[in-house]
Amino acid sequence: MNEVGQRFLTTQKELGIITDLDPHKTGDPNGLLLLSCGDADISCGLLDHVRELTGSSRIHQISVNGGALNLAQGSPLPRRRSYAITGIQLMHEIAEACRLKNLTKVAICAHSQCGAAHACGLSEAQAMEWAVRGKFDLRKFFEENGLAAPICSMMHVRWKDRGPRLYFLDARRYAEHHRLAA
Numbered sequence: 001m002n003e004v005g006q007r008f009l010t011t012q013k014e015l016g017i018i019t020d021l022d023p024h025k026t027g028d029p030n031g032l033l034l035l036s037c038g039d040a041d042i043s044c045g046l047l048d049h050v051r052e053l054t055g056s057s058r059i060h061q062i063s064v065n066g067g068a069l070n071l072a073q074g075s076p077l078p079r080r081r082s083y084a085i086t087g088i089q090l091m092h093e094i095a096e097a098c099r100l101k102n103l104t105k106v107a108i109c110a111h112s113q114c115g116a117a118h119a120c121g122l123s124e125a126q127a128m129e130w131a132v133r134g135k136f137d138l139r140k141f142f143e144e145n146g147l148a149a150p151i152c153s154m155m156h157v158r159w160k161d162r163g164p165r166l167y168f169l170d171a172r173r174y175a176e177h178h179r180l181a182a
């Protein structure tokens, strides 16, 4: 990740847009669905993080390059693929998993630096915006389809000086600060 990206993420941390996750706050006795990037550099550690934070080992994982960045309508990630896994397909996949496994919590994760986002030419700032838009679009989809599961946005950051960290991404706070319509 370049200096500009590191500075942007540091500022979001200072603004309280990305915050440390409280252990078990994201947890649920039924386990949870996790949408994340399949990037091998984060996926192993990410599952350990999520298990530790949620206190649940029952994690139904859906991995696709870019993770949460794929969900929003208009996201450049699905658009650049010829085989087209669309955001709406992923939303249906998430909804089906929730119904099949009676999962009552959904965590959607983006990470920095993500190769799939980088391949689309997205900066860290642009990637975070797509992660937030993805949460809003998924919440709308849930409402339209009668799903009540809360959605938790997460951001995994590989800092140059601090190593990997997993954060809660506060979409509402992001939208207020960056004037993004929810």
Ligand SMILES: [Zn+2]
Binding pocket: 037, 038, 039, 065, 066, 067, 111, 113, 114, 115, 116, 117
């Ligand atoms: Zn990635």
